[in-house]
Structures are given as C-alpha cells and as structure tokens.
Amino acid sequence: MTPNPISPTIPLDSDGIHHGFLRMPYSRDDSAWGSIMIPLTVIKNGDGPTALLTGANHGDEYEGPVALQELTVTLKPEDITGRVIIVPAFNYPAYRAALRTSPIDKGNMNRAFPGRPDGTPTEKIADYFQRVLLPMADIAVDFHSGGKTLDFVPFAAAHILEDKANEAACFAAMAAFNAPYSVQLLEIDNVGMYDTAVEDMGKVLVSTELGGGGSATAKSIAVAKKGLRNVLIHAGILKGEMQIDPTVRLDMPDGDCFVFSEDDGLYEPMVDLGEQVSQGDVVARVWPVDRTGIAPIEYRAKVTGLLISRHFPGLIKAGDCAAVIGLNVG
Numbered sequence: 114m115t116p117n118p119i120s121p122t123i124p125l126d127s128d129g130i131h132h133g134f135l136r137m138p139y140s141r142d143d144s145a146w147g148s149i150m151i152p153l154t155v156i157k158n159g160d161g162p163t164a165l166l167t168g169a170n171h172g173d174e175y176e177g178p179v180a181l182q183e184l185t186v187t188l189k190p191e192d193i194t195g196r197v198i199i200v201p202a203f204n205y206p207a208y209r210a211a212l213r214t215s216p217i218d219k220g221n222m223n224r225a226f227p228g229r230p231d232g233t234p235t236e237k238i239a240d241y242f243q244r245v246l247l248p249m250a251d252i253a254v255d256f257h258s259g260g261k262t263l264d265f266v267p268f269a270a271a272h273i274l275e276d277k278a279n280e281a282a283c284f285a286a287m288a289a290f291n292a293p294y295s296v297q298l299l300e301i302d303n304v305g306m307y308d309t310a311v312e313d314m315g316k317v318l319v320s321t322e323l324g325g326g327g328s329a330t331a332k333s334i335a336v337a338k339k340g341l342r343n344v345l346i347h348a349g350i351l352k353g354e355m356q357i358d359p360t361v362r363l364d365m366p367d368g369d370c371f372v373f374s375e376d377d378g379l380y381e382p383m384v385d386l387g388e389q390v391s392q393g394d395v396v397a398r399v400w401p402v403d404r405t406g407i408a409p410i411e412y413r414a415k416v417t418g419l420l421i422s423r424h425f426p427g428l429i430k431a432g433d434c435a436a437v438i439g440l441n442v443g
C-alpha cells in the first residue's frame with residue numbers, strides 16, 4: 114500500500130520527552146513545497162503501555178487542546194512507565210480556523226476513517242493514525258465537546274460493542290475518567306468514526322463531550338484534566354491515586370434520545386442542561402423569525418431522562434439537533 118506522506122520530526126520510541134510535529138507535505142499557492150505542521154509531544158520511560166491522547170478532532174472543541182497542552186509541559190518521563198503520545202489538535206487545519214471541519218477539504222475527522230494515504234489532508238491524517246499511531250496504542254482518549262452549535266453536560270462516553278471484553282475495558286476506562294456524567298451509547302451511524310477505528314483494532318477508547326458553544330469553561334477544562342490523569346493511572350502509565358467523585362450514569366440506547374427541529378426559526382430552550390424531563394414534555398420551541406402573532410412550534414421529548422445536550426446558537430434550522438435526552442441508569 115502507498116506509504117503515508119506524514120513524518121514525525123521527533124522519535125516516537127525514544128525515552129525522554131520530545132516536542133515536535135507531524136509534518137504533512139502540502140503544496141499550495143502560498144507555499145510551493147510547504148507542509149502542515151501538526152504539534153506532537155511524545156513522553157516515554159521504558160517498557161509499558163502506550164496512551165494516544167487527542168484533542169480537536171473537531172477544530173472548535175477546546176477542553177482537549179487546553180488539557181493536553183498543559184500535559185505537554187507538566188508530565189515528566191520519570192512520572193510514567195510506558196509512553197504517552199499527545200496530539201492536542203488532531204484536525205490541525207480545522208483547529209487553526211476554529212472550525213469543526215477542515216477549511217482545506219471540508220473533511221470531518223470523525224467521518225474520515227480509515228482515511229487514505231493519497232487522499233485529502235484530512236484523509237491523510239486519518240490514514241496516519243489508522244496505520245501508524247493507533248497500532249502503537251493500548252488506550253486512546255479522544256476529547257470532544259459540542260463545538261459552536263451544541264452544548265453538553267460534561268460526560269465521558271463508551272460504546273456498546275459486539276466485542277464484550279473490549280466493551281468492558283472501555284467502560285472501565287470511562288469510569289476511571291470519572292466525568293460528572295458517564296454515558297453508554299449505541300452508535301447508530303459509526304462508519305468513518307475514529308472511535309470505530311480504535312475499537313475495531315481491539316484498543317480501549319474513552320471519548321468525551323465536555324461542554325460546547327465554541328469555547329470552554331474553567332469547570333469543563335478541570336473535568337478534562339482530572340479525567341486525563343485518572344485514565345493514565347488506570348492504564349498503569351502514571352503513578353498515583355485516581356480521584357474518584359460521584360458520577361451520574363446515563364444510557365443512549367437509540368434514536369429516540371434525539372429531538373430534531375423541522376423548522377427554521379428562533380430557538381427557545383424550555384429545559385436547561387442537566388434537568389430531568391418526562392416523555393411528552395416540551396423541551397424546545399421554535400418561533401418564526403419573520404412575523405409576529407404566530408404560535409411557536411413545540412418539540413417534545415420522546416423519552417424520560419435528563420437533558421444532556423442542546424442546540425447552542427439562538428437561531429435554529431430544520432434538521433438541526435434541538436435536544437438530546439439521556440436515560441437514567443440504575
């Protein structure tokens with residue numbers, strides 16, 4: 114198969130701490146023999162498990178990049194056994210443009226797997242992770258939040274998998290991450306996802322949704338930092354004791370958890386994040402933007418549970434996700 118054109122500027126398998134880049138050649142108008150330089154830190158101390166840590170899979174989600182930037186300046190080789198590979202901005206072109214998808218090719222990293230070595234920049238990054246970085250990893254943490262268009266209660270997530278042994282390992286890692294909320298979910302449309310690539314390789318994955326709105330808060334960043342540290346301890350890489358606090362367990366078993374708008378208009382949330390809703394409750398209303406004197410369209414919960422996500426901008430379009438409800442477990 115065609116080799117991937119990306120090359121690391123630092124060794125991936127030498128003891129110590131190395132800061133550098135994944136360099137991807139990208140010839141373009143403003144740089145004929147130019148490259149895209151994706152920041153990378155590798156910290157290694159002897160033999161042990163490898164953790165692959167990624168933020169900004171979507172470029173406008175910020176808890177991961179902040180927590181991972183901090184890890185690159187605080188984690189010392191002598192603190193660990195094994196290896197930590199840190200890529201704070203997985204879809205680096207998207208991150209630099211503060212967009213969900215790449216401005217170069219419109220690539221959505223979480224729909225680009227397994228990627229192509231001869232494809233677009235997004236597909237090349239995906240292929241490099243698929244064939245080079247992921248095979249080195251035992252456990253992966255991939256940080257997400259809602260980006261500019263959604264907001265979430267802070268949760269760690271793990272998928273319902275056919276491989277029950279790997280599912281149990283992923284659930285244990287999610288519990289170790291110990292976000293305020295822990296969500297088990299059945300992915301309905303998992304083709305092309307990084308998550309699926311990790312899980313299909315039999316590796317352990319923790320994913321998150323920690324906030325949203327196109328920024329981050331001190332609280333949501335604290336969740337990311339604590340979760341990272343806990344997962345590294347859980348994986349046997351970092352020494353120390355995990356900090357475990359109460360978590361609310363939720364289930365997203367099917368599409369009934371989602372409420373989609375069928376109208377363009379002015380979005381009125383009727384319930385706030387973290388609040389309990391019952392089946393049939395109005396969770397959002399959509400008002401006309403172009404006239405007065407018209408009643409709003411009501412959107413109702415199809416299930417009873419807790420509001421874990423909502424549309425973020427003040428205006429909504431037909432097809433946008435208006436609200437997501439998680440089912441209480443236990």
Ligand SMILES: [Zn+2]
Binds near residue numbers: 170171256258
């Ligand atoms: Zn995301």
